Amino acid sequence: MIFSFSRLKLYKQCPFRFYNKYILGKDEPMTQPLALGKAVHQAIDDKINGLSHEEAVLNGYAVAEFHDELKQHEISELVDRAPIQPHMGETEMYFKLPLADETIAPEIQGYIDLYSPDGVITDWKTNRISYDVTENKQLALYAWAISQIKNLETVEGVLYFLRYQKESSRAFTVDGMETARLWALEVAGEINKKLELLDILPHEYKKLFPAKPSRVCRHCPFAKECIKINHIATPLGV
Structure with a gap:
């Protein structure tokens, strides 16, 4: 496995979520915050590399696959706040x-x-x-x-x-x-x-990658399954 900071961070945050996402390969849905981050990063990248603000924002929107909960003006406003110059x-x-x-x-x-x-x-x-x-x-x-x-x-x-x-x-x-x-x-x-x-020992996956209940459980797409499998009493807002 080739690692990244996000993989290491997720493992430290919750080994069981890491197991589901990176070992079992389960998909996590594209949420509005993730879509916004993806769109804004692409737009800033394009702007630095010479595209106009309007073109860059549209490209960002497209990269985020025109997410239902994402508005083009949200992307534009955040990109406009970046202290950037072309080819910096x-x-x-x-x-x-x-x-x-x-x-x-x-x-x-x-x-x-x-x-x-x-x-x-x-x-x-x-x-x-x-x-x-x-x-x-x-x-x-x-x-x-x-x-x-x-x-x-x-x-x-x-x-x-x-x-x-x-x-x-x-x-x-x-x-x-x-x-x-x-x-x-x-x-x-x-x-x-x-x-x-x-x-x-594939049957020992719960011991090797244990769940770590915390306040971020409410944002985890595997939370309900995790509560059932791991017999977690406190749902933590899930």
Whole structure:
């Protein structure tokens, strides 16, 4: 399995949801927030790469498959709040790197929304709630990836919350980036060990990938099935 920050985060949040989505391959429905995020990211990408605002927004709407609960003006308003200029950097920069030097080391991949020539990486957020860039390992891990690709010792990471035109930033040094790499390596290694055990003991899937009830259960498409299978007494709003 090739890992990503979102996969590692989901596993830490709830191993059972990770199991359903990434091991069983069950589809998760495209919700309005997901569709909006997808549309806005595409539109910002297109605008930076030279398209007009109107063309970029329409492309974003199309990429989100004209989701029933999505309005074109919502996309337009958020894109308009992004502090961007044409050709200001490389967009949707893809990376895939081993997390260690060993031949069988797990690999991680991802897309960086914007990489500027001055060594700054930016991640656009359409969230309704803002948070600090250090609240999770995403930007530190992306900074580590860029440091490997561009041979940099310091990378500035920026979360830009479009709704509020507010940013949270941090200059990641070698130590901070290394901490993120080691976290990803540890979590990926734990998942790989469990996958090996799952091959031998498939009936033990609930023990290997246990449910972790929390407030996010109400947004999980597998919640009702999970409550039944795992005999969870508290539905947590489901």
